Amino acid sequence: MEDLSQLQEAVITGDATVVREVTEQALAAGHEPLKLVNEYMTPAMDEVGRRFETNEYFVPELLLSARAMKAGLELIRPLLIASEHPSAGRVVIGTVKGDLHDIGKNLVAALLEGAGFEVVDLGVNVDPQAIISAIRENDADIVALSALLTTTMPSMRLTIEALQEAGLRDQVKVLVGGAPVTQKFADEIGADGYGSNAVAAVELAKQTIAEGR
Amino acid sequence: MNGRQRVLDFLEGRAVDRIPFLPITMMFAAAQTGARYRDYATDFRVLAEGQIRTASKFDFDYVNTMSDPAREAADCGAIVQYFDDQPPAIVEDQARLADRTALTGLKIPDPLGGGRMHNGVKAVALLKEQVGSEKMVEGWIEGPCAEAADLRGINTLMLDFYDDPHFVRDLFDFVIEMELRFARAQVEAGADSIGVGDAAASLVGPAIYEEFIWPYEKKLIEGLHAMGTRVRLHICGDTRHILEGMGRLGCDIVDLDSLSPISEGRNRMDPDQVLLGNINPVSILRDGDPETVSRQVALCHQEAGPRFIVGAGCEVPRDTPEDNLRAMRDYACSHQP
Numbered sequence A: 001m002e003d004l005s006q007l008q009e010a011v012i013t014g015d016a017t018v019v020r021e022v023t024e025q026a027l028a029a030g031h032e033p034l035k036l037v038n039e040y041m042t043p044a045m046d047e048v049g050r051r052f053e054t055n056e057y058f059v060p061e062l063l064l065s066a067r068a069m070k071a072g073l074e075l076i077r078p079l080l081i082a083s084e085h086p087s088a089g090r091v092v093i094g095t096v097k098g099d100l101h102d103i104g105k106n107l108v109a110a111l112l113e114g115a116g117f118e119v120v121d122l123g124v125n126v127d128p129q130a131i132i133s134a135i136r137e138n139d140a141d142i143v144a145l146s147a148l149l150t151t152t153m154p155s156m157r158l159t160i161e162a163l164q165e166a167g168l169r170d171q172v173k174v175l176v177g178g179a180p181v182t183q184k185f186a187d188e189i190g191a192d193g194y195g196s197n198a199v200a201a202v203e204l205a206k207q208t209i210a211e212g213r
Numbered sequence B: 001m002n003g004r005q006r007v008l009d010f011l012e013g014r015a016v017d018r019i020p021f022l023p024i025t026m027m028f029a030a031a032q033t034g035a036r037y038r039d040y041a042t043d044f045r046v047l048a049e050g051q052i053r054t055a056s057k058f059d060f061d062y063v064n065t066m067s068d069p070a071r072e073a074a075d076c077g078a079i080v081q082y083f084d085d086q087p088p089a090i091v092e093d094q095a096r097l098a099d100r101t102a103l104t105g106l107k108i109p110d111p112l113g114g115g116r117m118h119n120g121v122k123a124v125a126l127l128k129e130q131v132g133s134e135k136m137v138e139g140w141i142e143g144p145c146a147e148a149a150d151l152r153g154i155n156t157l158m159l160d161f162y163d164d165p166h167f168v169r170d171l172f173d174f175v176i177e178m179e180l181r182f183a184r185a186q187v188e189a190g191a192d193s194i195g196v197g198d199a200a201a202s203l204v205g206p207a208i209y210e211e212f213i214w215p216y217e218k219k220l221i222e223g224l225h226a227m228g229t230r231v232r233l234h235i236c237g238d239t240r241h242i243l244e245g246m247g248r249l250g251c252d253i254v255d256l257d258s259l260s261p262i263s264e265g266r267n268r269m270d271p272d273q274v275l276l277g278n279i280n281p282v283s284i285l286r287d288g289d290p291e292t293v294s295r296q297v298a299l300c301h302q303e304a305g306p307r308f309i310v311g312a313g314c315e316v317p318r319d320t321p322e323d324n325l326r327a328m329r330d331y332a333c334s335h336q337p
Helices: A005-013 A016-028 A033-053 A059-083 A103-114 A128-138 A153-165 A183-189 A198-212 B003-011 B027-033 B037-042 B044-057 B071-075 B100-105 B116-131 B144-152 B154-163 B165-188 B199-203 B206-226 B240-247 B262-268 B281-286 B290-304 B322-333
Strands: A090-095 A118-121 A142-146 A173-177 B062-064 B136-142 B193-197 B230-234 B253-255 B274-279 B308-312
Touching: A005 A016, A005 A033, A005 A059, A016 A033, A016 A059, A033 A059, A033 A103, A033 A198, A059 A103, A059 B154, A090 A103, A090 A128, A103 A118, A103 A142, A103 A198, A103 B154, A118 A128, A128 A153, A142 A153, A142 A198, A153 A173, A153 A183, A173 A183, A173 A198, B003 B062, B003 B136, B027 B037, B027 B044, B037 B044, B044 B062, B044 B116, B071 B116, B071 B136, B071 B144, B071 B165, B100 B165, B116 B136, B116 B165, B136 B144, B136 B165, B144 B154, B144 B165, B144 B199, B144 B206, B154 B165, B154 B199, B165 B193, B165 B206, B193 B206, B199 B206, B206 B230, B206 B240, B240 B262, B262 B274, B262 B290, B274 B281, B274 B290, B281 B290, B281 B322, B290 B308, B290 B322, B308 B322
Parallel strands: A090 A118, A090 A142, A142 A173, B062 B136, B136 B193, B193 B230, B230 B253, B253 B274, B274 B308
Antiparallel strands: none
16 A cells, blocks of 8 residues: 655655655555645645745755656646646746746746646746736636846836736736845836745735635 | 055955955946947957946946856857847757766867857956056856856756766866866956856755865866966855855855845854955845945945955846945945955
8 A cells, every 4th residue: 555645755855756656556546636736745845845945955955846746746637637626726927028047937836836726837038928828728817927137027017018908917916026026126017916935926826816716 | 556456455465545346247337338238248349348438437446257157158059049138048948968968078168269258258358458457357257056057957957966966076077177278268368366156056055065066166266276366256146055165165255145144154254255245236226225325335344344345246237326336336435444
């Protein structure tokens, strides 16, 4: 009989092989896919986020855990989609137009996914039109925008303006973050929230969804 | 006492007339001449003009050739995207060493072979010729973690520390040899000092830093000192967890970014370690006012003590109000170390 506590521990330690094996065994044994996510993987990523926040984990360890979690989610997600389980929320995320830096965005995406969000990651250098299309295709609740450079921060404003022009601004909450981004800037451009780090961004996303429901 | 004498004497521990002033400018310097940043990064004459005009207008004690992290990677064959108004960036999903086995076939590019490194060497030579007797000329190279990230892809390198430590060491060996050759060419062209940018090093924890990165940074810095040049270490981001290691490297100047308080740097490094920084470049230098800038620089000075150089935590943003930069200058010009 598979030991499901191994699943949680393997996500925390970043062991993708064990995560895949235990997930396969658990699904074969008839465990509910959603239970594997909610009772083991999400708590594991919560713990990873806690360790990241308290400087027990750094970027390599967080990415390792994210990869392990994805190894399990690849097996689970098709089953969740088939059974139409609701996610914690749908997030379209990307690094804004002109900016090719993605490590911060990747950390946020991983922790969001770990928290049960459905994440549509558009990558780097994302044109506002691509964000608009992704919102429409995925019926997104949140748009999360990242920028590392002061020179690309204006793309966040342009993206929000494009959402307004497309008539989508009231349908989604826009969250922004990245090294040079500040709460003041977020307020100036009309974003709905600002996260100063990856863990804060996930809390903000949870809060945003809770307020909207 | 001119800027060059001031900095070099200060680094030697001799008395100087005022605190040295060495802020990093790239896009701000390009904007001073109205140049496109694309041209600043790719044409040494544009870079030199921007640096000289900026250093002269704001009484910097030095000029510097840093423009972007992609010079070495570009010469190694990495795909680099150029923008008109911001620094070139490496296209990570087509990283030069996306396939680890490509390292064995990768040759160290000639820093005088007509590529982007050569352009950087020419910038050093031109700056030396035009202002080298008055201003310290600082060349620039990437550190082991930053350059490895540029070649391998930063996300992938972070996993490599666990997946394939042997490959990481081979990659760092390659990088150190390349960077020392690039640095030697700059020193021979007249650089008084070499800046080492190792931004990606702030992303790892103390264990990985000590095991993988520190030994290679140390080797690089010893190699630079063996050339007779001075070394400035610049690691962007939050370095609080690796400050002791940074202090043990023997750098002539350690920059601290705004996320790493000067007081922590001072407490965890040798009292004689020269610290440079570290007001927040965005929220204070760009978005603040001259009084706030002056007050924050004074606080840094107070925390750092006499072995202190005035500068921001990182690059001076392009749209920084000139009066704010002058407030930094005025502090440096009116205070003794």
